[in-house]
Amino acid sequence: ETGVTQTPRHLVMGMTNKKSLKCEQHLGHNAMYWYKQSAKKPLELMFVYSLEERVENNSVPSRFSPECPNSSHLFLHLHTLQPEDSALYLCASSQAPGGYEQYFGPGTRLTVT
Amino acid sequence: QQQVKQSPQSLIVQKGGISIINCAYENTAFDYFPWYQQFPGKGPALLIAIRPDVSEKKEGRFTISFNKSAKQFSLHIMDSQPGDSATYFCAASNRGDYKLSFGAGTTVTVRA
Numbered sequence: 001e002t003g004v005t006q007t008p009r010h011l012v013m014g015m016t017n018k019k020s021l022k023c024e025q026h027l028g029h030n031a032m033y034w035y036k037q038s039a040k041k042p043l044e045l046m047f048v049y050s051l052e053e054r055v056e057n058n059s060v061p062s063r064f065s066p067e068c069p070n071s072s073h074l075f076l077h078l079h080t081l082q083p084e085d086s087a088l089y090l091c092a093s094s095q096a097p098g099g100y101e102q103y104f105g106p107g108t109r110l111t112v113t
Numbered sequence: 114q115q116q117v118k119q120s121p122q123s124l125i126v127q128k129g130g131i132s133i134i135n136c137a138y139e140n141t142a143f144d145y146f147p148w149y150q151q152f153p154g155k156g157p158a159l160l161i162a163i164r165p166d167v168s169e170k171k172e173g174r175f176t177i178s179f180n181k182s183a184k185q186f187s188l189h190i191m192d193s194q195p196g197d198s199a200t201y202f203c204a205a206s207n208r209g210d211y212k213l214s215f216g217a218g219t220t221v222t223v224r225a
Binding site: 004006031033040041042043045048050055056090092094096100101102103104105106107 | 115117122145147149154155156157158159162202206211212213214215216217218
């Protein structure tokens with residue numbers, strides 16, 4: 001595997017389910033990010049981890065819970081989501097500090113029913 | 114408040130033509146301006162980037178023009194090809210800040 005990988009690629013979940021998204025980066029980077037991409041809107045930064053510490057939490061609802069156990073792995077735990085949370089969730093990584101060049105994974109297409 | 118405004122929302126160009134996408138920003142602390150290319154079903158991929166100490170950067174058929182006084186920058190795709198059909202995002206950030214502020218994206222369709 002190379003670059004940034006995300007699993008699963010597609011996820012359908014009910015509003016009462018609990019699921020997790022996984023991201024893994026193979027670039028030796030120290031910072032990882034979660035973004036939300038909705039149609040016709042700019043990418044929304046959700047969370048940033050640098051050296052495994054959360055450095056940014058962009059007013060994201062508590063039904064989204066990130067976890068970064070090491071510099072190569074990032075999770076997004078989901079529970080009691082709403083239909084408006086349906087979107088493409090993208091993971092990215094960069095070399096800290098600065099984070100200029102961010103490299104994205106292919107995303108997880110999430111549908112909340 | 115959207116920090117980077119991008120236009121147009123979409124454009125159609127004939128094969129061999131020039132595609133031009135424009136972005137404007139307000140934050141004068143921004144010092145890094147990348148462009149990302151995204152194909153359907155894929156994540157955004159870094160295409161080309163510029164810093165404000167130069168007015169133009171060219172990589173193959175892709176050129177960024179930067180106007181610091183006007184706080185504007187643009188992407189030119191020369192000799193557009195059907196394989197260039199994608200959504201393009203401009204972005205901006207400042208040194209030491211992890212955040213990239215993205216434009217809303219431009220969907221480019223190149224007709225053969």
